[in-house]
Amino acid sequence: MRVAVGSKNPAKINAVKDAFIDYPYYEIVSIDAESGVSDQPMSDEETIKGAVNRAIQAAERAEADIGIGLEGGVQQTPYGLMLCNWGALAVKGMEPIIAGGARIPLPEEIARQLLKGAELGPVMDEYAKKQNVRKNEGAVGIFTNGQINRSEMFTHVMKLLAGQYEYQRGQKEKTV
Numbered sequence: 001m002r003v004a005v006g007s008k009n010p011a012k013i014n015a016v017k018d019a020f021i022d023y024p025y026y027e028i029v030s031i032d033a034e035s036g037v038s039d040q041p042m043s044d045e046e047t048i049k050g051a052v053n054r055a056i057q058a059a060e061r062a063e064a065d066i067g068i069g070l071e072g073g074v075q076q077t078p079y080g081l082m083l084c085n086w087g088a089l090a091v092k093g094m095e096p097i098i099a100g101g102a103r104i105p106l107p108e109e110i111a112r113q114l115l116k117g118a119e120l121g122p123v124m125d126e127y128a129k130k131q132n133v134r135k136n137e138g139a140v141g142i143f144t145n146g147q148i149n150r151s152e153m154f155t156h157v158m159k160l161l162a163g164q165y166e167y168q169r170g171q172k173e174k175t176v
């Protein structure tokens, strides 16, 4: 079984590898895939769309059995601008499966810059005085004092995706 991740971001690739660690017969490959949404998705809906587009395109481009799309974004709420992350799993002939990641509110000074049109990646690098936060601990890692990094958060999303996939396959087999 070939699983294609639609990204070259190591935080995302490592999350997929971790989620499939007990299944060595799954071959994990990474391939660039376009999200088809803005560079900084500004809602759950847009972030989900980006994850689904990436999953479908990754499976097609890599000729894989399963495509995975993982996408980061933000969503405005009455409690502040929330960091949001979504994942999608695409298999030919099935509706894409989706799952969301943990969410936390972004500090006011970060939210303000995003609402003016900035992208979270560079804003986080500037804030943390680091390079490539998005490929490492992520905003979630910085603002949880390292308790949960971006890869761990996406591993959880991956388990939610893989688990739903297994469940739906089981249900399908019962009806055949």
Ligand SMILES: O=P(O)(O)OP(=O)(O)OP(=O)(O)OC[C@H]1O[C@@H](n2cnc3c(O)ncnc32)[C@H](O)[C@@H]1O
Pocket (backbone or CB within 6 Å): 006, 007, 008, 009, 012, 035, 039, 040, 041, 070, 071, 072, 073, 119, 120, 121, 122, 124, 133, 134, 135, 137, 138, 139, 140, 150
């Ligand atoms: O290489 P790809 O797969 O595109 O990964 P990415 O991190 O650049 O892209 P995403 O589409 O997941 O995220 C959209 C934008 O939000 C940024 N972003 C999302 N989550 C982040 C996080 O936890 N920490 C830092 N930046 C984040 C990211 O860098 C982009 O600018």
